Amino acid sequence: MASFKDLNKLFNGLSLIANEFVKRSSPATTTDFETLIKTALLSATNLSGLTKGKVRQFSKPPPSPNAAHPHASASNSVVFFTDNPSPESDPQLPTPTPTTITDNDDIAHFSSEANHQEASDGYAGAVAVEKPEFPSSTETVNEGVSGEVAPVPPLRKRRPRERRVPATPFSRALGFAGLGAGLAWGTLQESAKRLAFGTPNSHGNQSALSPFLSEKNAERLALALCRMRGAALKIGQMLSIQDESLVPPPILAALEIVRQGADVMPKSQLNQVLNSELGPDWSSKLISFDYEPIAAASIGQVHQAVMKDGMKVAMKIQYPGVADSIESDIENVKLLLNYTNLIPKGLYLDRAIKVAKEELSRECDYELEAANQKRFRDLLANTDGFYVPIVVDDISSKRVLTTELVHGIPIDKVALLDQETRNYIGKKLLELTLMELFVFQFMQTDPNWGNFLFDEATKTINLIDFGAARDYPKGFVDDYLRMVLACANGDSDGVIEMSRRLGFLTGMESEVMLDAHVQAGFIVGLPFSRAGGFDFRSTNITQSISHLGATMLKHRLTPPPDEAYSLHRKLSGAFLACIKIGAVVPCRDLLLEVYKHHKFGEVNEILSSGSVSA
Numbered sequence: 373m374a375s376f377k378d379l380n381k382l383f384n385g386l387s388l389i390a391n392e393f394v395k396r397s398s399p400a401t402t403t404d405f406e407t408l409i410k411t412a413l414l415s416a417t418n419l420s421g422l423t424k425g426k427v428r429q430f431s432k433p434p435p436s437p438n439a440a441h442p443h444a445s446a447s448n449s450v451v452f453f454t455d456n457p458s459p460e461s462d463p464q465l466p467t468p469t470p471t472t473i474t475d476n477d478d479i480a481h482f483s484s485e486a487n488h489q490e491a492s493d494g495y496a497g498a499v500a501v502e503k504p505e506f507p508s509s510t511e512t513v514n515e516g517v518s519g520e521v522a523p524v525p526p527l528r529k530r531r532p533r534e535r536r537v538p539a540t541p542f543s544r545a546l547g548f549a550g551l552g553a554g555l556a557w558g559t560l561q562e563s564a565k566r567l568a569f570g571t572p573n574s575h576g577n578q579s580a581l582s583p584f585l586s587e588k589n590a591e592r593l594a595l596a597l598c599r600m601r602g603a604a605l606k607i608g609q610m611l612s613i614q615d616e617s618l619v620p621p622p623i624l625a626a627l628e629i630v631r632q633g634a635d636v637m638p639k640s641q642l643n644q645v646l647n648s649e650l651g652p653d654w655s656s657k658l659i660s661f662d663y664e665p666i667a668a669a670s671i672g673q674v675h676q677a678v679m680k681d682g683m684k685v686a687m688k689i690q691y692p693g694v695a696d697s698i699e700s701d702i703e704n705v706k707l708l709l710n711y712t713n714l715i716p717k718g719l720y721l722d723r724a725i726k727v728a729k730e731e732l733s734r735e736c737d738y739e740l741e742a743a744n745q746k747r748f749r750d751l752l753a754n755t756d757g758f759y760v761p762i763v764v765d766d767i768s769s770k771r772v773l774t775t776e777l778v779h780g781i782p783i784d785k786v787a788l789l790d791q792e793t794r795n796y797i798g799k800k801l802l803e804l805t806l807m808e809l810f811v812f813q814f815m816q817t818d819p820n821w822g823n824f825l826f827d828e829a830t831k832t833i834n835l836i837d838f839g840a841a842r843d844y845p846k847g848f849v850d851d852y853l854r855m856v857l858a859c860a861n862g863d864s865d866g867v868i869e870m871s872r873r874l875g876f877l878t879g880m881e882s883e884v885m886l887d888a889h890v891q892a893g894f895i896v897g898l899p900f901s902r903a904g905g906f907d908f909r910s911t912n913i914t915q916s917i918s919h920l921g922a923t924m925l926k927h928r929l930t931p932p933p934d935e936a937y938s939l940h941r942k943l944s945g946a947f948l949a950c951i952k953i954g955a956v957v958p959c960r961d962l963l964l965e966v967y968k969h970h971k972f973g974e975v976n977e978i979l980s981s982g983s984v985s986a
């Protein structure tokens with residue numbers, strides 16, 4: 373039976389390819405045709421297991437010939453610009469007088485964490501592109517007592533590959549089709565292996581149950597997402613912020629690859645985007661630009677540059693084609709998910725996908741992100757402990773965003789800091805979340821841990837990435853605050869009433885569903901239920917919710933309101949961050965503080981047990 377199903381999956385995978393051929397054949401251009409041939413070859417070799425994408429191992433680069441130069445020594449990919457650009461220069465390198473440019477095909481350096489000062493921020497969700505480890509004369513390295521430089525053992529981790537972004541809808545669709553076929557083939561291989569050698573012990577491990585979830589398939593999926601970038605990768609990264617105990621190990625490993633960052637654009641493609649977005653004289657505002665990215669995110673990559681006034685900036689440059697392919701990328705992901713039969717009923721995938729599409733198209737608009745960032749900068753100007761970097765309008769456009777470069781440790785990496793500092797960070801994160809929703813009614817909804825960079829020296833959390841930010845209507849915020857309080861106070865009538873008003877329940881639900889819903893609410897409300905510090909080190913909130921989740925999926929009558937998708941992602945992201953860093957946070961005190969100052973709108977109903985006492 374199982375093998376028949378798997379054959380069916382293989383057939384479906386191949387039909388994905390056939391579909392794309394039929395759908396796309398008429399408007400195909402010559403370039404599309406070339407891509408088609410390349411992709412077909414890649415898929416064919418992938419099917420036969422030749423290029424299914426092992427993470428490449430890179431070798432250490434030779435020492436920079438410019439090591440004496442104070443800037444170039446930090447990275448041999450930095451280009452310095454003179455005031456008098458040469459008119460005969462290569463059109464791909466605007467206003468050039470490049471000092472040095474890395475010309476290797478692969479960005480290929482290993483570096484040690486200890487040496488990793490400037491770009492230590494580069495760990496974040498999207499990130500992990502480290503600088504080469506040649507300290508400049510001005511940099512500090514580990515110095516022994518004798519003053520000699522102590523060798524630091526290199527830290528090996530996945531290095532990004534340099535790959536062109538498939539920029540036309542046709543080439544992207546083919547990428548997905550190739551992936552579909554690769555996964556189908558992987559599933560078949562795994563099934564055959566199981567027929568021959570038996571199914572591995574399950575012990576509740578999903579990967580053992582489904583031949584689709586084999587290690588090879590998970591890796592295949594991750595590497596394909598890193599190559600495709602765009603909407604599909606973004607969804608993968610969203611999924612990567614999960615409770616680790618709930619996700620099967622092969623998928624967890626694959627998501628970690630995805631979380632570490634995408635492949636990077638080659639220089640020629642990067643220059644094309646910069647020229648078309650900022651004009652050919654974009655470099656006239658800069659002293660230098662580093663062609664080696666500090667981050668390769670889902671929809672763009674980030675480069676360091678120095679402005680004429682000396683300010684160090686981060687330039688986020690969008691991959692070509694991703695904004696126009698959101699719709700088709702998501703449809704392709706949906707096809708893949710459907711054919712794997714992995715999506716449980718009750719997820720209301722269509723509604724979630726509609727919301728994801730809207731969010732992603734907003735995120736591709738960097739002018740909107742710049743406006744969001746300026747708004748947050750104003751809103752947080754007088755709040756201690758947070759900093760929002762300056763937006764540089766002069767060197768920004770719809771697809772390029774330049775902001776002041778900030779530093780810090782991404783919050784998932786603060787686990788080694790002392791307990792007091794971790795408690796402080798946890799408290800600040802929760803305080804910010806509550807403030808955004810209930811005070812500003814404007815929230816940055818991407819809980820990616822790399823978006824919060826903790827600067828130990830100033831005890832400040834530097835906030836970046838405002839692409840996903842949205843307003844919440846006053847009525848929604850009022851009722852949501854009442855609901856959180858009802859959850860915290862163990863008030864089931866209040867939870868049900870507010871849930872109906874907010875649209876989580878229709879009023880027609882069965883007792884089983886109502887009970888599961890209320891229990892889930894109480895679990896989420898647990899950190900807010902008692903005064904004093906809530907210890908996130910000993911909580912199993914996410915596991916408890918997942919048990920109830922199964923019941924809710926079975927009995928749910930309506931999808932959650934649109935506002936809830938991003939909001940719940942953010943709230944669970946904040947909780948997961950506190951769990952990850954093992955913080956003890958006075959959650960109830962923070963909530964009551966917000967409640968005390970909240971001005972409810974006209975319908976200020978009092979909950980059955982909603983009287984609040986500190």
Ligand SMILES: Nc1ncnc2c1ncn2[C@@H]1O[C@H](COP(=O)(O)OP(=O)(O)OP(=O)(O)O)[C@@H](O)[C@H]1O
Pocket residue numbers: 493494495496497498499606609666667669670671672674686688761775776777778779818820822823836837838839
């Ligand atoms: N102003 C900045 N200062 C320092 N680093 C920055 C800055 N802006 C971006 N970065 C680095 O680039 C990474 C990606 O930037 P950002 O999160 O804005 O991009 P994104 O496309 O929205 O990424 P994601 O796919 O993670 O949402 C960040 O995690 C951070 O490491």
